[in-house]
Amino acid sequence: MSEYMPPVKEMSFILNDVLGFSHDELDRETVDAVFDEAAKLASGVLAPLNKSGDIQGARLIDGEVKTADGFKEAYKAYCDGGWNAVPFDLEYGGQGLPWALAFPVQEMWQGANMAFGLCPLLNQGATEAILAHACDEQKKQYLPxxxxxxxxxxxxxxxxxxxxxIGLIRTKADRxxxxxxxxxxxxxxxxxxxxxxSENIIHSVLARTPDAPDDVKGLSLFIVPKILEDGSRNAVxxxxxxxxxxxxxxxxCTMDFDGATGYLLGEENSGLRYMFTMMNNARLCVGLQGVAIAERAYQHANTYANERVQGRAFDSAKRVVISKHADVKRMLLDMKSRIMAGRLMAYSAAMELDNGDQARVGFLTPIVKSWCSDMAVNVASTGIQVHGGMGFIEESGAAQYYRDARILPIYExxxxxxxxxxxxxKVAYDDGKMARLYIDEMKGLVDQRYLDALTTATDKALGLAEEKDLDALAWMSVPYLNAFAIVMGAALISRAVQKSPEFECDNGLSLKDIARFYRRNVLLQAII
Ligand SMILES: Cc1cc2nc3c(=O)[nH]c(=O)nc-3n(C[C@H](O)[C@H](O)[C@H](O)COP(=O)(O)OP(=O)(O)OC[C@H]3O[C@@H](n4cnc5c(N)ncnc54)[C@H](O)[C@@H]3O)c2cc1C
Structure with a gap:
């Protein structure tokens, strides 16, 4: 069975060459060295636990959760390497590195072992909430x-x-x-x-004070530690x-809070606003999980396709490995070209996070979360198809990626x-301004008819909003978002080809072939 190898060459190419990442203290060599180190941990420590973790699972024993064998040691190696600290403030012991670098690194954890990667991902959300909204004392207490x-x-x-x-949340918080x-x-x-x-677990909890409004405006955010400051066990x-x-x-987990001690973050009744500050990032990271698991499914399918001998190709009298068949090539190119588009979108959103451009991040967030997570399910499904009957058999490993990926379109x-x-x-409320800006920026990178189709769809959406035909607007929302994502992916791939037409991916696949396939096959789906 093949294991996962983070595609560090592609990651570095996308970040440095295509998206033009630049940083005073991080030259390309340093970025590449960080990626190489992360790749060692991902492929050497986390990836080998992916299948055993799936089989054994986490268990609830005597009121405590035990993770699968090897997870605890892997988490220690991950923390000892300083990886948990990558994107956070230097002031609290973080490494202060940009999101543009943190995203590829995080993609590696998620590709290696998504079940493991969820622990740091949720930690990141809780940490950001505290960074953004806690008082100084709380920050000093929890952040390091x-x-x-x-x-x-x-x-x-x-x-x-x-x-x-979430307006229906009933958990109570009594002062x-x-x-x-x-x-x-x-x-x-x-x-x-x-x-x-970990030694302790810090829960961020949305709850309602007794006199609060009974809708989303009455939600407050609390920190509820598993172990309290005096070392005693909290009632959670x-x-x-x-x-x-x-x-x-x-x-x-189903978590029971039985009068647990909690500490308010920020002000009462502002919980929803606080949740939203961490939501963009968490949603983008779910999209990134999609890119990661799709890459792993691709690598697995590609390896199998280069080993399995079956049938004769159009131009061969001898039996060949199935990767020589046009239809299997189609499946592999379909997988890889969608992953390329998703990775470009996710990393460009990370660059916008670093730029602090909230409007652009806000526009990209539902696109990256939704398209990349659906893409992961489809790519993992194609990965099973490449394996034929073996894909349906757990032993091959292909099925796990499909099962794991299926949560991505649901949570966050x-x-x-x-x-x-x-x-x-992001479109109607903004009167289509950001949508038009993005369409404009894609001029010259994508065949004009696709941009015209997006403009027509944007006008249609604005018209339906104006007419208050909200059902019709909701019905077009999914195909419209997907079309936007597909065209955006084409524009970004086209930019990549302009920067480096001869680039070859980690497995030797040429960028030109990927771009041609995407343009001729995937992009067709954007005519809505
Ligand atoms: C494995 C897993 C891990 C999770 N981790 C966490 C976690 O760490 N913390 C946490 O708090 N939660 C977590 N969740 C919960 C997750 O975020 C929710 O399941 C998700 O938000 C959907 O809520 P729901 O399951 O109640 O579905 P529902 O809200 O009941 O939705 C059912 C269907 O109705 C649709 N729908 C509902 N309302 C609307 C609407 N207004 N307009 C259009 N369509 C609508 C949905 O799109 C969906 O298709 C997790 C869930 C799973 C399965």
Whole structure:
């Protein structure tokens, strides 16, 4: 069975050559050295635990979650290497590196072992919430250990009656005379809600104070540590662990808060706003997970296709490996070209995060989250197809990527919610300005008819918004978002070809072939 090798050459090419990453203290050699080091940990330590973690899974034993064999040691190696600290402030022990560099590095963890990578991903969300909204004292208390990884963080939003509709959250927060709160309620589906890899777990919890409005405006955000400052155990515990389609090694916990001590972040009733500050980044990272797992599925399928002998090619009298068949080549190119488009989109969003351009990040977020996560499911499915019958058999490993990828269009806001965010907030509310700007910037990179199609679709969306035909607007939201993503992917690939027409990917596939395939086959799907 093949293992995962992070495509560091492509990552460096996209970041440095195509997107023009530049940084006073990070020259290309340094960036490449960081990627090479991360790749060693990803391929040497995390990737080999992907299948065993899937088979063994996380377990709830005597009220505590035990992660799969090897996870604890792998997490220690990850923290000892300073990897958890990559994008965070120097002031609290972070490495202060830009998101543009953190994204490829994070892609490696997710490609190597998505179930493992979810722990740092959720930690990142909790850490950002504290960085952005906590008082100085709280920052000093929590950030150094969250950033080093000695402690991990979670996001506790979902309740059984409150999924996409977080206005229905019922978890209560009662003020105490010492300024703390007692948190009472039950949260479901909490990723790494409990585990044995870090010394402490810092839960960020959305809850409602007694006199708060009963909608989203009445939500406040609290820090609820598993272990309190005096070393005692807080009244929060996992009471169930979900049996899932995939990511078996990532514990998905039902968390019981039984009057647990919590500390308010920022101000009461501002929880939703605080959640939104971390949401863009977390959503982009789910898109990045999509790119990562799709890459792994591709590598697996490509290796198999170069080993399996079956049938004769058009131009050969001898039996050949299946990668020589035109239709298998089609599948592999389809996979790789979509991954290339997704990676370009995700990394360019990271560059916008570093630029602090909130409007552009906001526009790209639903596109990256939704298109890259759907892409991952489709690519992983094609990966199974490349394997033929063996793809359907767990032993081949191809099925795991498909099962693992299937969560991506669901969590961090379903893709339906992303499409609604895109069409209602990012296009209609903005009167189509940002959409038109992006279409304009793609001129000369993509055949004009695709840009005209996007302009027509944008006008249509604005017309439906004006007429208040909201069902029709919602119905076009998914194909419209996908068309935008596909055309944007074509423009970025075309830019890559302009920069370096002779570039070859890590496995020797030529960029020109990828670009040609995407233009002739994938782009066709953007005529809406
Ligand atoms: C493995 C896993 C890990 C998770 N990790 C976490 C975590 O760490 N922390 C956390 O808080 N949560 C977590 N979640 C919860 C996840 O974010 C929610 O499942 C997700 O937001 C969807 O909510 P729901 O499941 O209640 O679905 P629902 O909200 O019931 O949605 C069902 C369907 O209806 C659609 N729908 C709902 N409302 C609308 C609307 N207004 N407009 C259009 N369509 C709509 C949805 O798109 C979906 O197709 C996790 C879930 C899973 C399965």
């Amino acid at each position: 250990k969250l950033i080093s990884g000695e402690w991990s963080g979670t996001m506790n939003i979902t309740e059984s009656q409150a999924g996409s509709d 105490q005379s010492d300024g703390s709160y007692k948190i009472t309620g039950q949260k479901i589906f909490i990723t790494y809600g409990d585990h044995d890899m 515990k996992p009471i169930g662990l979900e049996h899932k389609l995939g990511i078996h090694a990532s514990p998905t 806001g379903t893709n339906g919610i992303q499409a609604a965010d895109f069409v209602f907030r």
